[in-house]
Structure formats: structure tokens, C-alpha cells
Amino acid sequence: MTKLVQEIREIAGQYPDARSAILPALHLAQKRNDGWLPPQALEEVGTALGVTPAYCQAVASFYDMLHLAPVGRHLVEVCTNISCALVGAQQVVEAFQRELGVRPGGTTEDGQVTLKTMECAGGCGWAPVVVVDHGYREPVTAEAVPGIVRELRGG
Amino acid sequence: MGSRERVTVVLAGTDEHDLTKLAAYRKAGGFKSLAKARKMQPQAIIEELLTSGLRGRGGAGFPMGRKASFLAKETGKPVYLVVNADESEPGTFKDREIMFRVPHRLLEGCLITAHAIESGNVFIYLRGEYTHEFEVLRAALDEVREARLLGGVTVVLHRGAGAYICGEETALLESLEGKRGQPRSKPPFPAVQGLYASPTLINNVETIATVPAIVERGGAWYASLGVENSAGTRVFSLSGNVVNGGNYELELGTSLYELIYRIGGGIPEGRKLKAVIPGGSSVPVLSAGEIQYPLDFDSMAEAGTMLGSGAVIVIDERCCMVQLGLRVAQFYQHESCGKCTPCREGTRWMVQLLRAIEDGRAEHSELDLLLDVCDRILGKCLCPLGDAAAMPVASYVTKFRDEYRQHIDEGGCPFGGESSLQGVIAPIDQHTLSPVAEVPA
Numbered sequence: 207m208t209k210l211v212q213e214i215r216e217i218a219g220q221y222p223d224a225r226s227a228i229l230p231a232l233h234l235a236q237k238r239n240d241g242w243l244p245p246q247a248l249e250e251v252g253t254a255l256g257v258t259p260a261y262c263q264a265v266a267s268f269y270d271m272l273h274l275a276p277v278g279r280h281l282v283e284v285c286t287n288i289s290c291a292l293v294g295a296q297q298v299v300e301a302f303q304r305e306l307g308v309r310p311g312g313t314t315e316d317g318q319v320t321l322k323t324m325e326c327a328g329g330c331g332w333a334p335v336v337v338v339d340h341g342y343r344e345p346v347t348a349e350a351v352p353g354i355v356r357e358l359r360g361g
Numbered sequence: 362m363g364s365r366e367r368v369t370v371v372l373a374g375t376d377e378h379d380l381t382k383l384a385a386y387r388k389a390g391g392f393k394s395l396a397k398a399r400k401m402q403p404q405a406i407i408e409e410l411l412t413s414g415l416r417g418r419g420g421a422g423f424p425m426g427r428k429a430s431f432l433a434k435e436t437g438k439p440v441y442l443v444v445n446a447d448e449s450e451p452g453t454f455k456d457r458e459i460m461f462r463v464p465h466r467l468l469e470g471c472l473i474t475a476h477a478i479e480s481g482n483v484f485i486y487l488r489g490e491y492t493h494e495f496e497v498l499r500a501a502l503d504e505v506r507e508a509r510l511l512g513g514v515t516v517v518l519h520r521g522a523g524a525y526i527c528g529e530e531t532a533l534l535e536s537l538e539g540k541r542g543q544p545r546s547k548p549p550f551p552a553v554q555g556l557y558a559s560p561t562l563i564n565n566v567e568t569i570a571t572v573p574a575i576v577e578r579g580g581a582w583y584a585s586l587g588v589e590n591s592a593g594t595r596v597f598s599l600s601g602n603v604v605n606g607g608n609y610e611l612e613l614g615t616s617l618y619e620l621i622y623r624i625g626g627g628i629p630e631g632r633k634l635k636a637v638i639p640g641g642s643s644v645p646v647l648s649a650g651e652i653q654y655p656l657d658f659d660s661m662a663e664a665g666t667m668l669g670s671g672a673v674i675v676i677d678e679r680c681c682m683v684q685l686g687l688r689v690a691q692f693y694q695h696e697s698c699g700k701c702t703p704c705r706e707g708t709r710w711m712v713q714l715l716r717a718i719e720d721g722r723a724e725h726s727e728l729d730l731l732l733d734v735c736d737r738i739l740g741k742c743l744c745p746l747g748d749a750a751a752m753p754v755a756s757y758v759t760k761f762r763d764e765y766r767q768h769i770d771e772g773g774c775p776f777g778g779e780s781s782l783q784g785v786i787a788p789i790d791q792h793t794l795s796p797v798a799e800v801p802a
Contacts, residue, residue, distance in 0.1 A: 220517050222439075222482075222557055225539035229522050233489070255539070268541040268698075270523030270788075271489045286785050287451045288642060288688055289600035289674055296785040311791030323788050325525065325692055326451040326642075327490055330672070331599055331606030340492045 210238055210247075214254035224255050228265055231255060232272050241281065242273040270324070278313040278320035280358045282306075283337040286323040289330035294348065298334050299323060301351035319358055368586055370574045370594045371567055372610045375462040381497060383504040386465040392510060394573035398473040399512065401576075406477035410572070412580030414592030419445055419528070419565030420641065420670045422658055429478055429562055431552035438559040440480040443551075444471060445533060446487040446494075446566045449525040451642035451692060452672030455596040456566035458608045460487075460494040463570065464501035468516065470569035473576055475514050478562050482515050486533055489522040525696035529744045530563045532698065543698045544744035567596055587613035591657035595671045599625050602632065602677035602781075614660075617652040621675055633678040636760075640669020642689050643749030645756035646676075666756070681780035682761040683768050686754045687715040691787040693750030704747030707738040711754055712789075718765060721773035728765055732758055 213234060218227035231254060235247040243266055248259040255262075266272040282302060286295045299310060302321050306314050313320040329335035332344035338354060346354070374380055374389045386392070398406055411426030432440060444467070448456040460467060471483045487495050498518055505511060519537060521527050527536045531545035534556050555561020571593065575583045584592045591613035597620060600606045604626030611620065617637060621627065628634055634649040639656065645666040647654070654664045661668045676685070694708035714731045717723040735751035742748070758765055767775045774780065 220515075223538065226519075226537055228539040229489075229536065230520060233520060233522065257539075265539070265541055268524060269489070269521070272522050286688075286787060287692060288638075288685065288782075289452050289606075291688060291782050291785045292601045292674075292676065292680060293781075296783065299786055309791075310786050310788075323786050323791065324490075325695060325788055326449060326453075328448055328454040328457050328488070330452050330454050330601075330674070331608060332454075333600060333606065337490065340490070342493065 208250055210235060210250050211254040214251060218255060225257060228255060228257070228262065229269070232262065232266050232269075236272060240279070241277045242275060276313075276317075278318055280319045280339055281322070281337075282319060282354070282358070283322045283324040283327070284310070285325070285327040285329070285333070285335040285337070287326035287330075289326070290333040290335055293333050293345075295334040297348040298336060298346055298351060301348040302355070305352055305355040319355070368594060368612060369610045370583075370586075371459055371466065371570045371596055372462065372608070373574070380463050380465065381461070381501070383465060383501065383508060386463070390577075391465055391573075392469055394576040395469050395472050395510065398476050398576045403477045403479050406473065406576065409575055409580040410477070413575045413583035414580075414590075415568065415571055415575065415583060416591070416658065417565055418567035418571075418595065418671065420450060420643075422668065425564060425568055428552065428564070429474075431550070432478055432562060433553045433560040436560060438557075439482060440478055441556045441559055441561040442471065442475050442478060442480045442483045443530075443533065443537065443556060443561055443563045444483065444485040444566060444569055445528060445530065445563055446485050446491070447521050447528040447533060448491075448566070448670075449488055449528050450670040450672060451689075452600055452638065452674045453598050453641050453670040454600075455598045455608050455671065457491060457494055459566055459570050459596065460491070461497050464494075464498045465505065466573060467498070467566055467570045468501055468505050470572040471516060472510065472512065472514055473572050474562070474564070474569055476512075480562070481513060482517075484517050484519055484537060484556070486519045486521060486527070486537055488527075489520050495520055524698075525692075526698045526744070526746060529746065532744065533563065534561065541698070543700045544746075546743055588655065588657050588659075590659050591668075595656070595668075597656065598670070598672040599675070600672070601638075601675035602628050602680075603675040604629055611656075613657040614655045616655050617647070617673065620656065620673060621652060625675070628675065628677050634675065635678045635680060636676040636682070638672075638674040638676070638753070639664075640667045641672040642674070642692065643745075643753060644669045645752050646760060648760055677781070679776075679779065679781040681719075681774055681776045681782060682757050682764050683715060683719045683774065684776075684780050684782040684785070686757045687712065687719055688782055688785060688787060689753055689757075690715055690750055691789050693746060695787065695789040697746060697750075701742035701744075701747065703738045703741045704750070707734050707747060708750050710734045711750060715754070718768050719774055721768060721771065723769050725766065725769055728758060728762070728769070
């Protein structure tokens with residue numbers, strides 16, 4: 207039994223039905239696999255919870271935070287729902303595009319950063335909201351973007 | 362009500378103290394209600410909730426006491442309490458602030474409610490993006506466990522993974538059971554067959570966090586706050602083109618004007634107000650001339666809209682209402698789970714028509730076609746997501762019809778690229794974008 211399978215079974219113990227642990231399990235598997243869910247990870251989750259890898263894939267494909275393809279080492283998500291958009295989210299997106307040279311949905315050539323836009327992050331009163339590696343930054347203006355990119359590139 | 366003292370219930374004490382630690386929360390009177398509740402008969406607590414008039418704070422506004430009294434009795438199955446912390450309605454960020462400021466108040470509310478419905482199992486379903494709030498709640502739960510306050514009740518914190526639809530109660534239950542988050546057909550209602558086909562009470566974070574105050578001071582006290590049919594306070598999430606965005610706990614019945622201008626500081630740079638969305642992106646819009654309406658369930662219905670999640674989005678004169686409709690429709694297209702055809706196909710039609718109008722490729726008849734598509738979604742799906750797309754967009758077209766017509770007459774957007782929402786990239790656009798940016802010189 208792999209360490210991941212063991213850890214997932216521990217989480218599953220909290221629920222009356224092990225299958226309930228599939229989202230926490232997929233989050234954990236993703237964390238252990240560079241931010242995405244390769245076929246091997248889906249197999250381990252399936253083994254741990256007594257479901258098929260195909261079932262795991264079907265569930266994972268429903269949720270935005272679960273990735274079935276590789277992503278960059280860092281994930282930058284810019285909320286572009288209305289509250290953020292009204293106060294300049296698109297200018298923030300464009301600043302990231304300029305700094306990173308990728309469009310939303312893309313990953314930099316060196317595999318360092320994936321840029322995405324996201325639906326309402328829940329920080330509307332402190333907009334525009336940018337979520338960097340799952341941590342909220344609020345508010346982020348276009349002027350602050352070069353600094354964030356430098357930080358991610360470690361310089 | 363300008364001169365009345367401001368009463369806070371859910372966020373009480375958070376401006377003065379950091380209440381995130383158990384010791385501080387107890388010093389402020391926390392967990393006394395739990396001790397009191399555990400000496401009461403479960404039915405007596407439900408009576409207090411009925412007296413309080415507390416209505417669900419997630420969006421639908423169903424009275425909590427009544428919901429609790431619907432739970433099937435003596436089924437031989439466990440009773441579950443599920444807290445809906447999957448806050449995702451655009452414009453809404455109040456549950457997040459409740460969780461990161463007073464996690465113990467939510468936990469105390471959970472334990473009191475569990476006692477009231479004789480449940481030994483609580484699940485709190487948080488939206489996956491709220492990683493910080495998850496950690497704050499986990500630390501709080503650890504403290505509560507160590508202080509032996511759980512009284513045999515298990516509380517499980519469960520993270521979602523990014524799906525607006527999981528805020529719908531039956532989709533949330535599906536997701537919590539480890540499935541794709543697609544809504545169920547009702548009936549049976551969750552009170553009869555909810556989580557694991559057992560009787561289940563589902564309430565929003567803010568609703569549950571109100572329970573300790575009701576137990577402490579009585580349902581009659583709570584009912585004395587607010588206005589008729591809208592008892593108590595609400596945490597309003599204020600955002601958009603307003604000086605002081607943020608969450609404000611106010612008595613129900615406070616006017617939109619007071620929230621936007623007196624509390625929110627008005628519109629930045631002296632710009633003109635154009636429209637207000639009073640209850641999250643899924644409710645019909647109000648025009649600038651309608652902000653005298655009080656924020657309560659009945660007044661909002663009278664104004665032709667809804668109080669929804671209490672998220673007030675302020676829109677100034679720079680916003681193109683076609684672009685607003687397009688962005689809202691894109692959100693719902695992205696979040697439609699695909700189970701019901703009117704929602705799955707209808708939201709796609711809405712986006713296509715709105716795009717054509719914005720680009721100046723539409724004809725006048727297409728405005729009516731758009732309204733017709735909205736009408737063919739309304740009330741025809743298992744859950745309210747389709748309605749949540751159709752209602753606001755239909756209201757934009759109806760209330761701002763001249764602006765929509767202008768796009769058609771002038772063959773494009775009259776804002777000429779100067780709208781505040783110009784060019785905004787929705788997540789749904791990412792599937793069609795080239796991965797390499799064209800970097801402007």
C-alpha cells in the first residue's frame with residue numbers, strides 16, 4: 207500500500223461512506239503530484255476508496271480546482287467576475303499577460319507559472335482579487351503585478 | 362433608522378477584539394449559549410427558532426425553525442446537520458468573514474443546532490478556494506475538541522473543489538457523498554432523505570452563526586430586530602463601484618441608499634450611479650432611481666427583485682449593460698452542471714445572443730429571442746441555477762432596453778471600448794484562447 211493510499215484511508219475514516227472522501231483525496235493526490243492528477247494518482251485514489259480510476263476521473267473533471275493535465279509550478283488565478291471586473295480585473299489580467307507572455311489558460315514555457323481567470327473568489331469588497339498558489343491577495347492592482355511575478359520567479 | 366444604535370449579532374465583538382481563539386471567544390461570553398441549550402429540551406430550542414423568525418441567509422430565505430421541524434422523526438437512521446459554507450454567489454463574501462473572524466460562533470451554532478435536532482454528526486462543506494478559512498476553522502475545532510465541548514458530536518470539515526452548483530443543497534449532498542455535484546429531484550426533500558438517504562438539515566453559515574444569540578437572548582428579542590417578515594440582522598456584502606466595499610452587519614430594513622452612500626461612502630470620484638444588484642448576481646437589477654427601497658425580503662419583492670445572499674453590487678455609469686449581461690450569462694454557462702437541458706443549452710444561447718448584440722451583429726428581433734430563451738429556462742429545471750441566469754439578464758434587457766437597442770442601431774457598443782467591463786476574459790473563454798499571449802508593443 208502506498209503512503210498516499212494510507213493517508214486517504216485515514217481521511218475516509220471520518221465518513222460513514224468512504225466514497226465521501228473523494229474530494230479531500232483528490233486534493234491530496236494533486237498536492238503530491240505537482241498540482242495535477244496523473245493516471246497513477248487516480249488509480250491510487252480509486253484503490254484507497256474502492257472505486258474505479260474512471261470514476262475518480264469523472265468526479266475530478268466536474269470540479270475547477272482539480273486538474274487532469276499538468277499545470278505550472280505556480281498557479282495565478284485572477285477573478286474576473288463582475289465585482290472584480292467593475293474595478294479593473296481585466297487590467298490585472300492584461301498585466302499578467304504582459305509579464306508572463308501567456309494568455310489565461312496558458313503556462314509559461316519554462317513551466318513555472320500557469321495563468322487563469324476564475325469565477326467569483328469571494329473577496330468582492332476587497333477587489334480585484336488574485337489568488338496565488340491558493341492564497342488570496344486583495345486588492346491587487348495592475349501596478350502590483352510585476353512585483354508578484356518577480357516573487358514567483360524567485361527574484 | 363439612521364439614529365438607531367447599530368446592533369450586531371453574527372459579527373458582534375469582532376470590531377473590538379480578535380475572537381478567533383477559544384479563550385477570547387469565551388471571555389466575550391462565547392459557549393454560554395451551548396451550556397444553556399444543553400439544559401433545554403430540543404423542541405424548546407426549535408420553538409425559540411420559530412419565534413425568532415430567523416430566515417435562511419443563503420439566498421432562499423426559508424424559516425430555519427420550520428425547516429428543522431420538517432425533519433423526519435424515528436426513521437431509525439441518523440440525523441445529519443450539514444452547514445453550507447460553499448459561498449460562491451458572485452458578490453458574496455460574508456460567510457468567509459464570519460468563518461475567519463468568529464469560527465467559534467459558527468461551531469457553537471452547529472453544536473446547539475445538533476442538540477436541537479438530536480443529531481450526532483455535523484458536516485461543514487466549505488468551498489475549496491477558502492483554504493485560509495478552512496485552516497482557521499480547523500484550529501478552532503481542535504480547540505473546541507480539546508476543551509471537551511463537543512459533547513459526543515462529530516464535526517467534519519469538508520472541502521469542495523470549485524463548483525458554484527454545490528451551493529445548491531442537493532448538489533452539495535451529492536458532492537459530499539463523493540459524486541459529481543449535480544442537483545437531485547425534489548421531493549424527497551433533504552429533511553426526509555438527505556445525506557446518505559437520512560434526514561438532514563442544511564443551513565447556511567450565517568444562519569447557524571445566529572443561533573447562539575437566539576438561545577442566549579430569546580427568539581422574541583431576535584424578532585424585535587429588523588422589520589416584519591424580515592427579523593434580525595444580515596451581513597451585507599458591499600462591492601463594485603463603491604468607496605468602502607466590505608461586509609456590514611445591519612438590521613434588515615436598512616435602505617440601499619443608506620448602505621451605499623452613508624455606510625459605503627458612495628461612488629468613487631463623484632461618478633453617477635447606474636444600477637444596483639441587491640442580492641448577488643442571480644437577482645434582477647435595480648436602477649439608480651430605486652435605491653430608496655429597504656433591504657428586507659418583502660420590500661425587495663415589491664421592487665421586483667430579491668434579497669438573495671445579501672450581496673449588494675454597485676454599478677456606476679461607465680458600465681455597459683450588454684457587457685454586464687454577457688459576463689453574468691458566461692458565469693452561469695460555466696457553472697451549469699449540464700443535467701437539465703433548458704439550463705445547459707439556454708445559458709449557451711444567452712451567451713451567443715449577448716455576444717452578437719455586443720458586437721453589433723444582432724437584429725432587433727434578437728432582443729425578444731433573448732427574452733424568450735430566458736423564459737424557456739425559468740422554472741423549468743431541477744434547481745434554480747437556470748433561473749439565476751435568466752432572471753438577471755431578462756431584467757437588464759427590460760430595464761435598459763434603450764441601451765440594448767442602441768448596440769443594434771449603431772452596429773456595436775456605444776461605449777466605444779470605454780466600458781468598465783470592456784474585454785473582460787471569463788474562465789469559459791479560456792477554452793478557446795490561444796495559449797500564447799500577443800504581447801502589445
